[in-house]
Amino acid sequence: MVQYTSGRLDASFAALSDATRRGILEQLGRADLSITDLAQTFHVTLTGIRKHVGVLEQAGLVTTEKVGRVRTCRLGPRRLDEEAAWIERYRQLWQSRFDEMDEVVEGLKRKEKVDGRT
């Protein structure tokens, strides 16, 4: 059975948080392009584009294939599937709870110090 972790969605959000990377997805939605094509389109260095593509690749949004000296980029097989979505909602609930619980635990720690129980 496939296991879902928050990491997958975190990676997607991180990947989509950057305008250049969203632009790369948009371009690849129309046609497959090489790293060089993308660098020219976005007026970014080859190294810069490789970094962006790397982030998209890790999120599963883009795949690349090297043929000879050319690395071609295309949209990845990844989709934001429904199960990941509701698990993320569940995670967010617990995250909100736990972030508030941090305050409670901090309060207890302070109280222990004052009471000299430590």
Next chain:
Amino acid sequence: MKNRTMVERTSERELVVTRTFNGPPRLVFEAWTKPELFRQWWVPKSMGMSLLSCEMDVRTGGSYRLKFAYGDSQMAFFGTYKEVTPHSRLVWTNDESEQGAVTTVTFEEKDGKTLLVVHELYPSKEALEAEHGMEEAMAETFGQLDELLVSLGVSAQRS
């Protein structure tokens, strides 16, 4: 910086939530077992609900009952503590519906911090998915992200 909250569906019937707290298990355990502390964090503002009452008899065989207000309606969550081992383990049932999970919370000390694991075991795959409003969630939470992806042309990749 907040510690990360991780969720994994470890089987068709199980969900596991993991989080580290910057305090020893005895304090984290207190936050789960003292009603006046528990009610400070169990219902985050983002849930859009408020906790009307919170009765917890935290001992093996004891019961709990939480009453919530959600808009104009009210609902209660209740069950029984099956195991209470101070500072290390809590197990309770969720008896408000037949699809309720058995929840196990463990507290493990690591260098003065607490590794907390919440494990929910549902009676069936369907129960787990129904309980979490899987269908609504599909439509709702990621609607915006879906729209963004559609606008980017990624929609063609969806099966």
